[in-house]
Amino acid sequence: MSTLIQYSVFDMDRTITRGGSYSPWLLYWAWHEAPWRLLFLPLSLLAGAAYVAGLVSRGRLKEINHRLLMGRRVPIERIAPRAEGFARRMVPGRTFRGARARIEAEKAEGRTVVIATASYTFYVHAIAARLGVEHVVGTKSHRDASGAVLAKLDGENCYDGAKRDMVAEALPPRETLHVRFFSDHHSDAPMFEWADEGFAINPTPKLRALGEARGWQVIEWE
Known part of the structure; x- marks a missing residue:
């Protein structure tokens, strides 16, 4: 039997970072x-209330807030330096020491580390780079012909079952893998069930019970 490829997949918000990243980014x-x-x-607060009331989806809420606080269209060359500045704020100061140490430990074992997050990839890549992580699976935004970022999701919001499906698509065939998954939230139950090993990090009560x-x-980090 061939050796399985070793992957360690980390949620980002409240698993690696001490809080959410999307609102702070905006x-x-x-x-x-x-x-x-x-x-x-x-x-933006009204849009959030509409989401709570079930009038808009999580993905649509993301598009609305993107349009309100970033604009309909932003050239990527404007985003890149701001994403780098935001990443400097987030890492290391707004990340868990335990998360950083665990990422390094997983890499030391020879495992490929992936960040899988509902946050937008156009700023998550900068955070991942500062953590020494090359691979990101996340929510994408549409680009126009010039490459500018638009306030519209490109595909699924990387959340719940969609996260599992997007990770499965990005990684090699499942039968060739051994996967560890790290997250704080019960919405990631599909990913936990898909993985070989699960690690509930500072878990919500629902995730603690499920775990x-x-x-x-x-695991409780700090």
Whole structure:
């Protein structure tokens, strides 16, 4: 029997980072690029209320907030330096020491580390690079003919079952793999079930209960 390829897949928000990254990214962008867009924050809150009420999907909420706080179309050459600046804020100061240490330990074992996140890849790549991670699976945005980023999802929001499907598509055939998965949230249950080993990091109560039932390891980072 051939040796299995070793992968370690990490959720990002609240697993590696101490909190969410999408709202902080939007605020960081607006503050540095177009402070007048902060006037749209009440509309962003209304959109959030519409999501809670079930009137818009999580992916549509992401598009609305993107349009309000970043704009309909942004050249990628404007985003890249801001993403790097945002990543410097996030790593190491707003990441868990335990997460950084575990990523290095997984790499030392010869495992390929992947960050799989619902956050947009156009800024996650900069965070991943500062963590020494080359591979990212995340939510993508449409680009126009010039490569500019548009306020529209390109494919699925990388969340829940869609995250599992997107990771499965990005990795080699499942039968050739051994996969560890790390996450804080019960929405990642499909990924936990898909993986060979699960690690519930500072888990939500629902994930803690599910992890105890499934035999996944529970880890508290800081």
